Amino acid sequence: MTDVTVRVxxxxxxxxxxxGARFLLDPTFDxxxxYHYGPVTAVKLTGPAVRPDELGPIDAxxxxxxxxxxxxxxSGREFALGAKRVITTEDGAPKLGDHATGLRPFDRTEVGTVRITAVPALHGDPELGLRNGPVIGFVLEADGAPTVYIGGDNASLEVVSVIAERFPGIEIAVLNVGAAKLPARGDVFLTLTADLAARxxxxxxxxxxxxxxQDGWAHYTQHAEDVTRVFGAAGLGKVLVDARPGAVAVL
Structure with missing residues (x-):
């Protein structure tokens, strides 16, 4: 079975x-x-640990x-507009050019030998998630490789349950945590809390x-130390890969 590497x-x-393929997740290089968009103000606190020109070839x-x-x-949008291929939501793809593929939940596409399935994500509670617009995660599968789940901005354990049932062989999960909150969106977590991530x-x-x-933005209310503590208390310390920005995890 081939290794999977994640460069944070x-x-x-x-x-x-x-x-055999290299995927860039949700590029943010500013x-x-x-930032001000609509009623939302978001503050970025740190720049990227790796610059776009240091990434090497990206397949999608x-x-x-x-x-x-x-x-x-x-900067992430600029990178994506010049990329070989982009895979995103059905709503977002027309905004990113002819090289963008738009998927609805459980639609599939391929990059090389990798089968990519879009999966649901709920960006907040059920009411806010609908108002926050379409969001997806991804499941990666390939012969001889472990199945990988990439959660995206999903805050719902119920959604994870659906994905676990549909893909019972998931070995590696890349989860957006941070318990994100924005005043304009009310007292609702927009991503997984540390406790929900452990569950x-x-x-x-x-x-x-x-x-x-879990780092780099003011609206993340939990950070790496919180995630490490909660996973340890849940008996999942050996499952958690504590890779901070700039680190490469080999799985």
Missing amino acids: IGGPTAVVEYA EPQT VLVSHEHHMDNFDF AAALLGARAVVPLH
Whole structure:
């Protein structure tokens, strides 16, 4: 079975090397700044640990959603527009060019030998998730490789249950944590809390969990130390891969 590597760049952004292909997740390469869109203000606190020109070849950019700056900032959009291929939501693809493939939940496409299935994600509670617009995660499968679940900005354990039932062989989960909150969106978590991430890991039966989306933005209310503590208390310390920005995890 081939190794999977995850190079953590910061925020929701990482490079996943899988079955001979290299995928960039939710590119955010801007330097620290404040963004205003609609009623929302989001503050980026740190720049990327890896610059776009240091990434090497990328076979496809996987964009969970293109309408929120903390998952797809100005530099990330510029990178995606010049990429070989982009895979995102059905709503987002027309905004990103002819090389973008739009998927609805449980639609599939391929990159090389990798089968990519879009899976549901709920960006908040059921009411807010609908207002937050379409968001997807991804499941990667390939012969001789472990199945990988990339959660995107999903905050729902119920959604994870559906994915675990549909894909019972998931071995590696890349989860957006951070317990994100924005005043304009009310007292609702927009991504997984550390506790929900630990419960998601148990539901999936994953042997390795790589947390993203836990650093670099002011609206993340939990950070790596919180995730490490909660996973340890849940008896899942050996499952958690504590890879901080700039690190490469080999799984």
